[in-house]
Amino acid sequence: MKLSREVIATEDKRKLQDISGEEVLSCYQCGKCSAGCAMTEAMDLLPHQVIRLLQLGQVEEALHSRTIWVCASCLACSARCPRGMNLPNVMESLRAQVLRPGDRSLNPADIPYELLEIIPEQALVAAFRKYT
Ligand code: SF4
Ligand code: SF4
Structure with missing residues:
Protein backbone atom coordinates (compact mmCIF):
# COMPACT_ATOMS: atom_id res chain seq x y z
CA MET A 1 0.00 0.00 0.00
CA LYS A 2 1.30 3.45 -0.88
CA LEU A 3 1.73 5.63 2.17
CA SER A 4 -0.07 8.93 2.13
CA ARG A 5 -1.50 11.43 4.59
CA GLU A 6 -4.93 9.88 4.03
CA VAL A 7 -3.72 6.31 4.66
CA ILE A 8 -2.13 7.12 8.02
CA ALA A 9 -4.82 9.53 9.26
CA THR A 10 -7.28 6.86 10.37
CA GLU A 11 -10.28 7.41 12.61
CA ASP A 12 -8.83 4.91 15.12
CA LYS A 13 -5.65 6.95 15.30
CA ARG A 14 -7.54 10.19 15.87
CA LYS A 15 -9.55 8.52 18.64
CA LEU A 16 -6.42 7.17 20.28
CA GLN A 17 -4.77 10.60 20.23
CA ASP A 18 -7.90 12.18 21.67
CA ILE A 19 -7.93 9.71 24.56
CA SER A 20 -4.20 9.77 25.28
CA GLY A 21 -3.60 13.46 24.60
CA GLU A 22 -0.42 12.52 22.75
CA GLU A 23 0.57 13.43 19.18
CA VAL A 24 2.26 10.26 17.93
CA LEU A 25 3.76 11.98 14.90
CA SER A 26 5.97 14.02 17.21
CA CYS A 27 8.06 10.86 17.84
CA TYR A 28 11.12 10.67 15.61
CA GLN A 29 11.91 7.04 16.39
CA CYS A 30 15.17 7.57 18.24
CA GLY A 31 14.51 4.43 20.32
CA LYS A 32 15.51 5.96 23.66
CA CYS A 33 12.22 4.84 25.20
CA SER A 34 12.84 1.20 24.28
CA ALA A 35 16.47 1.37 25.37
CA GLY A 36 15.41 2.42 28.85
CA CYS A 37 12.45 0.10 29.28
CA ALA A 38 12.95 -2.69 31.82
CA MET A 39 10.06 -4.76 30.45
CA THR A 40 11.17 -5.29 26.85
CA GLU A 41 12.06 -8.97 27.30
CA ALA A 42 8.40 -9.75 27.86
CA MET A 43 7.19 -7.54 25.01
CA ASP A 44 6.45 -8.63 21.46
CA LEU A 45 6.91 -5.07 20.18
CA LEU A 46 9.29 -2.51 21.61
CA PRO A 47 7.66 0.68 22.87
CA HIS A 48 8.94 2.78 19.94
CA GLN A 49 7.61 0.13 17.54
CA VAL A 50 4.14 0.52 19.03
CA ILE A 51 4.40 4.25 18.40
CA ARG A 52 5.55 3.57 14.84
CA LEU A 53 2.49 1.43 14.17
CA LEU A 54 0.29 4.24 15.44
CA GLN A 55 2.10 6.77 13.28
CA LEU A 56 1.25 4.61 10.29
CA GLY A 57 -2.41 4.38 11.32
CA GLN A 58 -2.11 0.67 12.16
CA VAL A 59 -3.92 0.93 15.48
CA GLU A 60 -5.48 -2.52 15.17
CA GLU A 61 -2.07 -4.17 15.20
CA ALA A 62 -1.03 -2.21 18.27
CA LEU A 63 -4.26 -3.26 20.00
CA HIS A 64 -3.28 -6.91 19.52
CA SER A 65 0.19 -6.45 20.91
CA ARG A 66 1.22 -8.07 24.19
CA THR A 67 3.32 -4.99 24.90
CA ILE A 68 0.37 -2.85 25.93
CA TRP A 69 -0.40 -5.30 28.78
CA VAL A 70 3.23 -5.76 29.81
CA CYS A 71 3.93 -2.03 30.17
CA ALA A 72 4.23 -1.26 33.87
CA SER A 73 3.53 2.48 33.47
CA CYS A 74 6.82 3.18 35.21
CA LEU A 75 7.44 6.41 33.22
CA ALA A 76 11.12 5.55 32.56
CA CYS A 77 10.52 5.94 28.82
CA SER A 78 8.79 9.29 28.99
CA ALA A 79 11.53 10.63 31.28
CA ARG A 80 14.07 9.84 28.53
CA CYS A 81 12.01 10.92 25.54
CA PRO A 82 13.44 14.01 23.83
CA ARG A 83 9.98 14.74 22.43
CA GLY A 84 8.18 14.56 25.76
CA MET A 85 5.99 11.69 24.64
CA ASN A 86 4.02 10.15 27.49
CA LEU A 87 4.12 6.52 26.39
CA PRO A 88 2.30 5.16 29.44
CA ASN A 89 -0.65 7.35 28.45
CA VAL A 90 -0.57 5.87 24.96
CA MET A 91 -0.40 2.31 26.34
CA GLU A 92 -3.25 3.03 28.73
CA SER A 93 -5.36 4.43 25.88
CA LEU A 94 -4.75 1.27 23.84
CA ARG A 95 -5.77 -0.92 26.79
CA ALA A 96 -8.88 1.17 27.28
CA GLN A 97 -9.86 0.64 23.66
CA VAL A 98 -9.52 -3.12 24.02
CA LEU A 99 -11.55 -3.18 27.23
CA ARG A 100 -14.22 -0.73 26.10
CA PRO A 101 -14.93 -1.46 22.43
CA GLY A 102 -17.81 0.02 20.49
S1 SF4 B 1 12.08 8.24 23.04
FE1 SF4 B 1 10.36 9.51 22.30
S2 SF4 B 1 11.01 10.26 20.29
FE2 SF4 B 1 12.37 8.56 20.84
S3 SF4 B 1 11.38 6.74 19.92
FE3 SF4 B 1 10.62 6.88 22.00
S4 SF4 B 1 8.73 8.05 21.87
FE4 SF4 B 1 9.85 8.37 19.98
S1 SF4 C 1 6.19 2.98 31.02
FE1 SF4 C 1 5.96 1.01 29.97
S2 SF4 C 1 6.99 1.27 28.01
FE2 SF4 C 1 7.67 2.93 29.35
S3 SF4 C 1 9.58 2.20 30.28
FE3 SF4 C 1 7.92 1.69 31.70
S4 SF4 C 1 7.29 -0.40 31.14
FE4 SF4 C 1 8.51 0.42 29.43
Missing part, protein backbone atom coordinates in the same frame (compact mmCIF):
# COMPACT_ATOMS: atom_id res chain seq x y z
CA ASP A 103 -20.06 2.93 21.27
CA ARG A 104 -21.29 2.46 24.82
CA SER A 105 -21.82 6.10 25.57
CA LEU A 106 -24.53 7.06 28.02
CA ASN A 107 -26.96 9.78 27.05
CA PRO A 108 -28.46 11.47 30.14
CA ALA A 109 -31.71 11.98 28.23
CA ASP A 110 -32.09 8.20 27.93
CA ILE A 111 -32.24 7.65 31.69
CA PRO A 112 -35.89 7.23 32.80
CA TYR A 113 -37.03 9.95 35.18
CA GLU A 114 -38.30 7.38 37.74
CA LEU A 115 -34.82 5.88 37.88
CA LEU A 116 -33.19 9.26 38.40
CA GLU A 117 -35.21 9.65 41.58
CA ILE A 118 -33.94 6.43 43.15
CA ILE A 119 -30.42 5.92 41.76
CA PRO A 120 -27.68 6.98 44.23
CA GLU A 121 -25.83 10.04 42.89
CA GLN A 122 -22.55 8.19 43.27
CA ALA A 123 -23.75 5.48 40.89
CA LEU A 124 -24.67 8.10 38.29
CA VAL A 125 -21.29 9.80 38.54
CA ALA A 126 -19.53 6.44 38.20
CA ALA A 127 -21.64 5.54 35.17
CA PHE A 128 -20.85 8.83 33.43
CA ARG A 129 -17.15 8.37 34.12
CA LYS A 130 -17.30 4.95 32.55
CA TYR A 131 -19.60 5.53 29.61
CA THR A 132 -19.10 9.10 28.43
Whole structure:
Protein backbone atom coordinates (compact mmCIF):
# COMPACT_ATOMS: atom_id res chain seq x y z
CA MET A 1 0.00 0.00 0.00
CA LYS A 2 1.30 3.45 -0.88
CA LEU A 3 1.73 5.63 2.17
CA SER A 4 -0.07 8.93 2.13
CA ARG A 5 -1.50 11.43 4.59
CA GLU A 6 -4.93 9.88 4.03
CA VAL A 7 -3.72 6.31 4.66
CA ILE A 8 -2.13 7.12 8.02
CA ALA A 9 -4.82 9.53 9.26
CA THR A 10 -7.28 6.86 10.37
CA GLU A 11 -10.28 7.41 12.61
CA ASP A 12 -8.83 4.91 15.12
CA LYS A 13 -5.65 6.95 15.30
CA ARG A 14 -7.54 10.19 15.87
CA LYS A 15 -9.55 8.52 18.64
CA LEU A 16 -6.42 7.17 20.28
CA GLN A 17 -4.77 10.60 20.23
CA ASP A 18 -7.90 12.18 21.67
CA ILE A 19 -7.93 9.71 24.56
CA SER A 20 -4.20 9.77 25.28
CA GLY A 21 -3.60 13.46 24.60
CA GLU A 22 -0.42 12.52 22.75
CA GLU A 23 0.57 13.43 19.18
CA VAL A 24 2.26 10.26 17.93
CA LEU A 25 3.76 11.98 14.90
CA SER A 26 5.97 14.02 17.21
CA CYS A 27 8.06 10.86 17.84
CA TYR A 28 11.12 10.67 15.61
CA GLN A 29 11.91 7.04 16.39
CA CYS A 30 15.17 7.57 18.24
CA GLY A 31 14.51 4.43 20.32
CA LYS A 32 15.51 5.96 23.66
CA CYS A 33 12.22 4.84 25.20
CA SER A 34 12.84 1.20 24.28
CA ALA A 35 16.47 1.37 25.37
CA GLY A 36 15.41 2.42 28.85
CA CYS A 37 12.45 0.10 29.28
CA ALA A 38 12.95 -2.69 31.82
CA MET A 39 10.06 -4.76 30.45
CA THR A 40 11.17 -5.29 26.85
CA GLU A 41 12.06 -8.97 27.30
CA ALA A 42 8.40 -9.75 27.86
CA MET A 43 7.19 -7.54 25.01
CA ASP A 44 6.45 -8.63 21.46
CA LEU A 45 6.91 -5.07 20.18
CA LEU A 46 9.29 -2.51 21.61
CA PRO A 47 7.66 0.68 22.87
CA HIS A 48 8.94 2.78 19.94
CA GLN A 49 7.61 0.13 17.54
CA VAL A 50 4.14 0.52 19.03
CA ILE A 51 4.40 4.25 18.40
CA ARG A 52 5.55 3.57 14.84
CA LEU A 53 2.49 1.43 14.17
CA LEU A 54 0.29 4.24 15.44
CA GLN A 55 2.10 6.77 13.28
CA LEU A 56 1.25 4.61 10.29
CA GLY A 57 -2.41 4.38 11.32
CA GLN A 58 -2.11 0.67 12.16
CA VAL A 59 -3.92 0.93 15.48
CA GLU A 60 -5.48 -2.52 15.17
CA GLU A 61 -2.07 -4.17 15.20
CA ALA A 62 -1.03 -2.21 18.27
CA LEU A 63 -4.26 -3.26 20.00
CA HIS A 64 -3.28 -6.91 19.52
CA SER A 65 0.19 -6.45 20.91
CA ARG A 66 1.22 -8.07 24.19
CA THR A 67 3.32 -4.99 24.90
CA ILE A 68 0.37 -2.85 25.93
CA TRP A 69 -0.40 -5.30 28.78
CA VAL A 70 3.23 -5.76 29.81
CA CYS A 71 3.93 -2.03 30.17
CA ALA A 72 4.23 -1.26 33.87
CA SER A 73 3.53 2.48 33.47
CA CYS A 74 6.82 3.18 35.21
CA LEU A 75 7.44 6.41 33.22
CA ALA A 76 11.12 5.55 32.56
CA CYS A 77 10.52 5.94 28.82
CA SER A 78 8.79 9.29 28.99
CA ALA A 79 11.53 10.63 31.28
CA ARG A 80 14.07 9.84 28.53
CA CYS A 81 12.01 10.92 25.54
CA PRO A 82 13.44 14.01 23.83
CA ARG A 83 9.98 14.74 22.43
CA GLY A 84 8.18 14.56 25.76
CA MET A 85 5.99 11.69 24.64
CA ASN A 86 4.02 10.15 27.49
CA LEU A 87 4.12 6.52 26.39
CA PRO A 88 2.30 5.16 29.44
CA ASN A 89 -0.65 7.35 28.45
CA VAL A 90 -0.57 5.87 24.96
CA MET A 91 -0.40 2.31 26.34
CA GLU A 92 -3.25 3.03 28.73
CA SER A 93 -5.36 4.43 25.88
CA LEU A 94 -4.75 1.27 23.84
CA ARG A 95 -5.77 -0.92 26.79
CA ALA A 96 -8.88 1.17 27.28
CA GLN A 97 -9.86 0.64 23.66
CA VAL A 98 -9.52 -3.12 24.02
CA LEU A 99 -11.55 -3.18 27.23
CA ARG A 100 -14.22 -0.73 26.10
CA PRO A 101 -14.93 -1.46 22.43
CA GLY A 102 -17.81 0.02 20.49
CA ASP A 103 -20.06 2.93 21.27
CA ARG A 104 -21.29 2.46 24.82
CA SER A 105 -21.82 6.10 25.57
CA LEU A 106 -24.53 7.06 28.02
CA ASN A 107 -26.96 9.78 27.05
CA PRO A 108 -28.46 11.47 30.14
CA ALA A 109 -31.71 11.98 28.23
CA ASP A 110 -32.09 8.20 27.93
CA ILE A 111 -32.24 7.65 31.69
CA PRO A 112 -35.89 7.23 32.80
CA TYR A 113 -37.03 9.95 35.18
CA GLU A 114 -38.30 7.38 37.74
CA LEU A 115 -34.82 5.88 37.88
CA LEU A 116 -33.19 9.26 38.40
CA GLU A 117 -35.21 9.65 41.58
CA ILE A 118 -33.94 6.43 43.15
CA ILE A 119 -30.42 5.92 41.76
CA PRO A 120 -27.68 6.98 44.23
CA GLU A 121 -25.83 10.04 42.89
CA GLN A 122 -22.55 8.19 43.27
CA ALA A 123 -23.75 5.48 40.89
CA LEU A 124 -24.67 8.10 38.29
CA VAL A 125 -21.29 9.80 38.54
CA ALA A 126 -19.53 6.44 38.20
CA ALA A 127 -21.64 5.54 35.17
CA PHE A 128 -20.85 8.83 33.43
CA ARG A 129 -17.15 8.37 34.12
CA LYS A 130 -17.30 4.95 32.55
CA TYR A 131 -19.60 5.53 29.61
CA THR A 132 -19.10 9.10 28.43
S1 SF4 B 1 12.08 8.24 23.04
FE1 SF4 B 1 10.36 9.51 22.30
S2 SF4 B 1 11.01 10.26 20.29
FE2 SF4 B 1 12.37 8.56 20.84
S3 SF4 B 1 11.38 6.74 19.92
FE3 SF4 B 1 10.62 6.88 22.00
S4 SF4 B 1 8.73 8.05 21.87
FE4 SF4 B 1 9.85 8.37 19.98
S1 SF4 C 1 6.19 2.98 31.02
FE1 SF4 C 1 5.96 1.01 29.97
S2 SF4 C 1 6.99 1.27 28.01
FE2 SF4 C 1 7.67 2.93 29.35
S3 SF4 C 1 9.58 2.20 30.28
FE3 SF4 C 1 7.92 1.69 31.70
S4 SF4 C 1 7.29 -0.40 31.14
FE4 SF4 C 1 8.51 0.42 29.43
